[in-house]
Amino acid sequence: MIPRYARPEMTKIWDPATKFRIWYEIEAHACDAQAELGVIPKENAEAVWKAKDVAFDVARIDEIEAVTKHDVIAFLTHLAEHIGAEEARFVHQGMTSSDVLDTTFNVQLVRAADILLADMDKLLAALKTRAFEHKMTLRIGRSHGIHAEPTTMGLTFARFYAEMDRNRTRLEQARHEVATGAISGAVGTFANIDPAVEAHVCEKMGLRPEPISTQVIPRDRHAMFFATLGVIASSIENVATEIRHMQRTEVLEAEEFFSKGQKGSSAMPHKRNPVLTENLTGLARLVRMTVVPAMENVTLWHERDISHSSVERGIGPDATVTLDFALNRLAGVIEKLVIYPENMLKNMNKFRGLVMSQRVLLALTQAGVSREDAYRLVQRNAMKVWEEGKDFKEELLNDPEVTAALSPAEIEEKFDLGYHTKHVDTIFKRVFGES
Numbered sequence: 001m002i003p004r005y006a007r008p009e010m011t012k013i014w015d016p017a018t019k020f021r022i023w024y025e026i027e028a029h030a031c032d033a034q035a036e037l038g039v040i041p042k043e044n045a046e047a048v049w050k051a052k053d054v055a056f057d058v059a060r061i062d063e064i065e066a067v068t069k070h071d072v073i074a075f076l077t078h079l080a081e082h083i084g085a086e087e088a089r090f091v092h093q094g095m096t097s098s099d100v101l102d103t104t105f106n107v108q109l110v111r112a113a114d115i116l117l118a119d120m121d122k123l124l125a126a127l128k129t130r131a132f133e134h135k136m137t138l139r140i141g142r143s144h145g146i147h148a149e150p151t152t153m154g155l156t157f158a159r160f161y162a163e164m165d166r167n168r169t170r171l172e173q174a175r176h177e178v179a180t181g182a183i184s185g186a187v188g189t190f191a192n193i194d195p196a197v198e199a200h201v202c203e204k205m206g207l208r209p210e211p212i213s214t215q216v217i218p219r220d221r222h223a224m225f226f227a228t229l230g231v232i233a234s235s236i237e238n239v240a241t242e243i244r245h246m247q248r249t250e251v252l253e254a255e256e257f258f259s260k261g262q263k264g265s266s267a268m269p270h271k272r273n274p275v276l277t278e279n280l281t282g283l284a285r286l287v288r289m290t291v292v293p294a295m296e297n298v299t300l301w302h303e304r305d306i307s308h309s310s311v312e313r314g315i316g317p318d319a320t321v322t323l324d325f326a327l328n329r330l331a332g333v334i335e336k337l338v339i340y341p342e343n344m345l346k347n348m349n350k351f352r353g354l355v356m357s358q359r360v361l362l363a364l365t366q367a368g369v370s371r372e373d374a375y376r377l378v379q380r381n382a383m384k385v386w387e388e389g390k391d392f393k394e395e396l397l398n399d400p401e402v403t404a405a406l407s408p409a410e411i412e413e414k415f416d417l418g419y420h421t422k423h424v425d426t427i428f429k430r431v432f433g434e435s
Contacts, residue, residue, distance in 0.1 A: 010324040013111050014317035020056040022104045033200035040090035047087035072097040094193030096186045102217040103181035112320035113175035119327035120168045126334040131157035139344035150420040158431045160239050167232045174228035177221045181207040187303040188213040215304035219297045226294035229319050233287035240277035247274040253344045257336035283326040290315035353392035354385045359414040367405040
């Protein structure tokens with residue numbers, strides 16, 4: 001996580017001051033529940049809330065930790081400095097460090113997920129707008145990077161919308177998956193703390209009680225969360241790669257907005273490069289990089305070890321901050337993307353009707369020609385376009401074997417571009433509903 005690829009709202013979630021504030025709230029709510037159960041005096045629980053407006057001193061906590069070598073103990077010591085040692089003596093009653101650490105981590109992930117969901121809404125809105133704007137804007141579809149058959153720019157945006165919409169559903173599920181908390185004490189048996197404390201804390205922190213924890217919340221939940229972020233990042237790269245292809249000089253069907261005063265190259269003043277989408281390709285790799293460590297964190301020794309801890313201190317902020325930045329960058333690229341319909345038609349016609357070969361093939365089979373012979377006839381004429389720059393339709397019209405099966409009018413009809421857009425409305429209804 002570096003400032004260049006970070007936005008303040010997401011970064012704040014991972015700020016040490018935010019983390020300590022969440023720790024404090026967990027401890028304070030736990031004290032309230034303990035007092036309600038009669039385990040600790042009510043006045044001690046109330047005393048903890050004297051620190052509710054305190055800005056915890058991160059440097060002071062670090063100073064204490066340098067001696068204690070334990071971050072939670074350092075925080076509890078600092079809290080006692082604010083509310084008094086006597087008042088603080090029941091704080092953390094029956095709890096273990098992971099109760100605070102794991103519950104906090106999940107609070108942070110839930111808050112991060114909420115920001116990411118809003119980011120995805122922004123991106124989906126941009127994709128939908130451009131899809132309807134270019135619903136019938138013809139462009140050539142490509143398979144293996146080679147001209148295939150006509151499609152529309154609107155369908156390109158629509159398929160990216162559908163993919164991101166699936167990702168949004170996945171993210172909602174991932175958010176649900178990590179929205180659990182555990183205040184179950186050492187090895188998770190509740191031996192020294194009542195399960196009612198966990199229920200109270202989780203309710204206050206917007207979580208559900210973890211059904212069964214050891215000394216940690218099970219890490220399969222987190223593996224699923226980070227895997228989902230990895231899938232979203234891959235979809236971002238999918239969109240970015242298509243835009244990068246479209247911006248190639250030989251293609252130029254679309255390009256990133258190039259602002260006044262922008263420079264594309266330090267050496268070549270003419271350059272307009274797809275820098276944002278290339279950047280997104282790189283950022284997607286960074287997000288996916290967090291998935292395997294999250295998977296490996298699932299396996300811990302017995303009821304707890306801390307091999308996962310150092311990993312999560314890195315991948316938590318890195319994945320969410322980077323993905324937040326990437327989603328917003330991609331939304332901006334889509335909103336401002338410059339589309340060139342004329343170049344799309346020019347590219348489609350580059351091989352002079354060749355992309356209509358399947359229609360001719362099917363028409364010949366419908367006219368009684370065997371598929372093998374029909375394929376041979378069409379390919380024979382198609383190769384003249386590839387190799388000699390001939391016009392496909394003219395070659396068909398001059399081929400006696402073809403005209404023996406199809407009339408000139410029937411051949412001509414097979415070159416109607418509108419044929420390829422007749423089901424666009426149906427596809428749009430599947431993707432966007434009846435809107």
